[in-house]
Amino acid sequence: MFALLPALATAVASEFITDETILKWVGFAGSIVAKGFQVDDRLGGLTMHIEQMVAEERNPTTEEWGMLQARSDVAHETIQSWRIGA
Amino acid sequence: MRLYIPTYLRAIVLAVALALAGCSTADPLKTAQTLEQKAFALYGTFVVYEEAGAEMILDPAVPDSVKVVIQQADSVAKPAADILVTVARETSVARAELALIPSETFRDKLVAAIAALQRAYWSAKPKIDALSLAVENL
Numbered sequence: 001m002f003a004l005l006p007a008l009a010t011a012v013a014s015e016f017i018t019d020e021t022i023l024k025w026v027g028f029a030g031s032i033v034a035k036g037f038q039v040d041d042r043l044g045g046l047t048m049h050i051e052q053m054v055a056e057e058r059n060p061t062t063e064e065w066g067m068l069q070a071r072s073d074v075a076h077e078t079i080q081s082w083r084i085g086a
Numbered sequence: 087m088r089l090y091i092p093t094y095l096r097a098i099v100l101a102v103a104l105a106l107a108g109c110s111t112a113d114p115l116k117t118a119q120t121l122e123q124k125a126f127a128l129y130g131t132f133v134v135y136e137e138a139g140a141e142m143i144l145d146p147a148v149p150d151s152v153k154v155v156i157q158q159a160d161s162v163a164k165p166a167a168d169i170l171v172t173v174a175r176e177t178s179v180a181r182a183e184l185a186l187i188p189s190e191t192f193r194d195k196l197v198a199a200i201a202a203l204q205r206a207y208w209s210a211k212p213k214i215d216a217l218s219l220a221v222e223n224l
Contacts, residue, residue: 007184016144016193027147028147028148028149030131030147031142031148032143032179034189035138035141035142035221035222036194036222038138039134039135039138039165039221039222040194042134043112043114043131043134044112046111046112046114046127046131047112047114047117047133049114049130050114050117050118050123050126050127050130050160051159052118053118053123053126054117054118054123057180059120059122059123059126059178060125060126060174062108062175062178064126065126065171065174065175066127068126068130068133068171069168069171070165070206071133071137071165072129072132072133072136072164072168072190073094073188074135074140075133075137075139075140076136076140076164078140078161079143079156079157079160080157081141082143082144082153082159083159084150084154085150086172
């Protein structure tokens with residue numbers, strides 16, 4: 001849902017604005033807001049997961065660490081494989 | 087139809103966007119209680135920002151200058167975060183060994199592992215904070 005925000009912001013703005021630079025800027029602002037909401041949502045999920053861990057009086061398992069590390073490896077690969085102008 | 091938007095208005099809208107993007111209310115670090123839970127919360131926070139950074143890298147609306155900052159912050163944070171995982175797992179193993187065989191040797195091993203985990207945590211934290219700033223505040 002959040003991913004649609006930049007496109008939506010640009011589409012709405014394009015009804016009133018024809019300047020390409022400003023439209024690109026509106027899309028970028030929409031992108032920032034969308035990412036902010038996504039991050040907030042995911043941090044909320046992580047917080048709930050840890051609340052459960054605290055309630056169960058346990059530490060993270062090897063499997064839980066492994067799942068996070070696998071997600072990190074994918075994200076890291078995406079970030080580091082990007083090159084300027086790509 | 088062509089609409090002129092003054093620079094100050096653009097600045098206001100961008101400021102609102104940034105404020106909204108940075109208004110995170112959830113704090114996994116405050117929720118965690120044990121050292122291993124705190125390490126997990128810190129690493130999980132790192133993963134959330136790293137994934138958001140990866141999505142921004144793929145987003146054509148994001149300027150290259152921003153992507154370069156995210157890429158640099160990630161290249162610094164990732165090794166420190168990975169060390170945190172390794173040491174946290176070693177701490178869990180040491181804790182399990184001590185529970186199984188209560189001895190001075192395993193107690194010393196656990197104390198050393200906890201000290202190493204604390205060092206890894208405080209070494210990784212500023213690097214992960216820098217990545218979150220690069221992704222969230224731009």
